[in-house]
Amino acid sequence: MGDLQSISAALEALLAGVNPVEAESVPLDTAAGRVLADDVMATLNVPPFDNSAMDGYALRASDAGQWLPISQRIAAGTKAAPLVSGSCARIFTGGELPEGADCVVMQERVSVEADKALIPTNIPVDDNVRRQGRDVRQGECLLKKGLRLEAAALGHLAGQGITHVSVRSRPRVALLSTGDEIVDPGTPLAPGQIYNSNRSMLKRLLENFGADVVRVMSVPDDYTQTVALLTQAAAEADVVVSTGGVSVGEEDHVKAALEQLGQLDLWRLAIRPGKPLALGRVPRDDGSETRFIGLPGNPVSGFVGAWLFLRPLMGALLACPALAELPALTATANFDTSTGPRQHYMRVSLRFTPEGVAADAFADQNSGVLSSCIEADAFAVIPPHHQVRRGDSVNCLWLAV
DSSP: OOOOOHHHHHHHHHHOOOOOOOOEEEGGEEEEOOOOOEEEEESBSSHHHHSSSSSSEEGGGGGGGEEEEEEEEEEESSSOOOOOOOOOEETTOOOOOOTTOOOOEEEEGGGGEEEEEEOOOOTTTTTEEEETTTSBBBSSSEEEETTOOOOHEEEEEEEHOOEEEEOOOOOOEEEEEEETEOOOOOOOOTTTTEEHHHHHHHHHHHTTTEEEEEEEEEEOOOHHHHHHHHHHHHHHOOOEEEESSSSSSTOOOOOHHHHHHHHEEEEEESSEEEEEEEEEEEEOSOOOEEEEEESSSHHHHHHHHHHIHHHHHHHHHHTTTTSSSSOOOEESSSSSSSSSSSSEEEEEEEEEEEEEEEEEEEEEOTTTTTTTHHHHHEEEOTTTEEEEOOEEEEEEOOOOO
């Protein structure tokens, strides 16, 4: 089988030749979580005019320190008249600063009698004024392509009056579960069978990574049916993800089926959990290719593999740099461990303390113990042939979508 290979080499092979999916226009109200396909240029200044940051009185700073007549009242959403020389204007938050005024004094600092206001001294120019274009200037780049649209970005777009936005289509993914021993929840278990935990887990992760899971399939241990189902999945999806079925056992038909339909590379990775990985391509009638990723059947191996491989693949398909790599940080280990020839991705929870970040490892790190992933918010990456003692620094990858 050859030497164990690195994650970086497998990622290079996985991402080689990946082209982003096409773009589509969607209503802004449905664009949350989508990835911008094009730069968005600002067509409006934000704010669109000089306005007040406070309820108070607008005036010329040079007129401060005396009683001033109140010449007008400016509510938000109304047009202000030019400021009468030697006067002030009652103004409310968001109200347009009148021409001639250059500051606003908050109302708590002003005494009012009849139609006059006593303004305190030493009011600086621009005090409590939000100038036109302070946030966004017309003609500038508002948002860059490749950005995943979350709350603040959506608000930025809405502030320009935008109703539709060009985003990357969601990569279509077919999710295959192999093996006669795997059955869906709700089906009575026969001897030797287990329920399919990978499907629900991977579907949720893929959706979080920006994919559209268009098909889920159970693939029996039968070569002819495996070929037929793989052919169908490849025709419908940009990516086919399978769990199990790519080793060299007599009942592992995915490997042979993929080799018949396209090409398959088997990788033995120097990682724990998740040593076996299958990468393949299936040609489509239109000349394009469907990518295939075969993850191990053990649920923790599938969980780790999804973060390490499916997330960056979705990032490449979506042209979203933020999905290319998991955020890294350094933490203090609250555990002891040692590794053999494979790099270990330990499931840890992080605690942010006044002394720094602490990493607590789940007690049982076996690849079949899915409960180790429930409260995990990072992988502690332990290099091969390495020993960690409580209090040592460890590198962690934050599980961020």
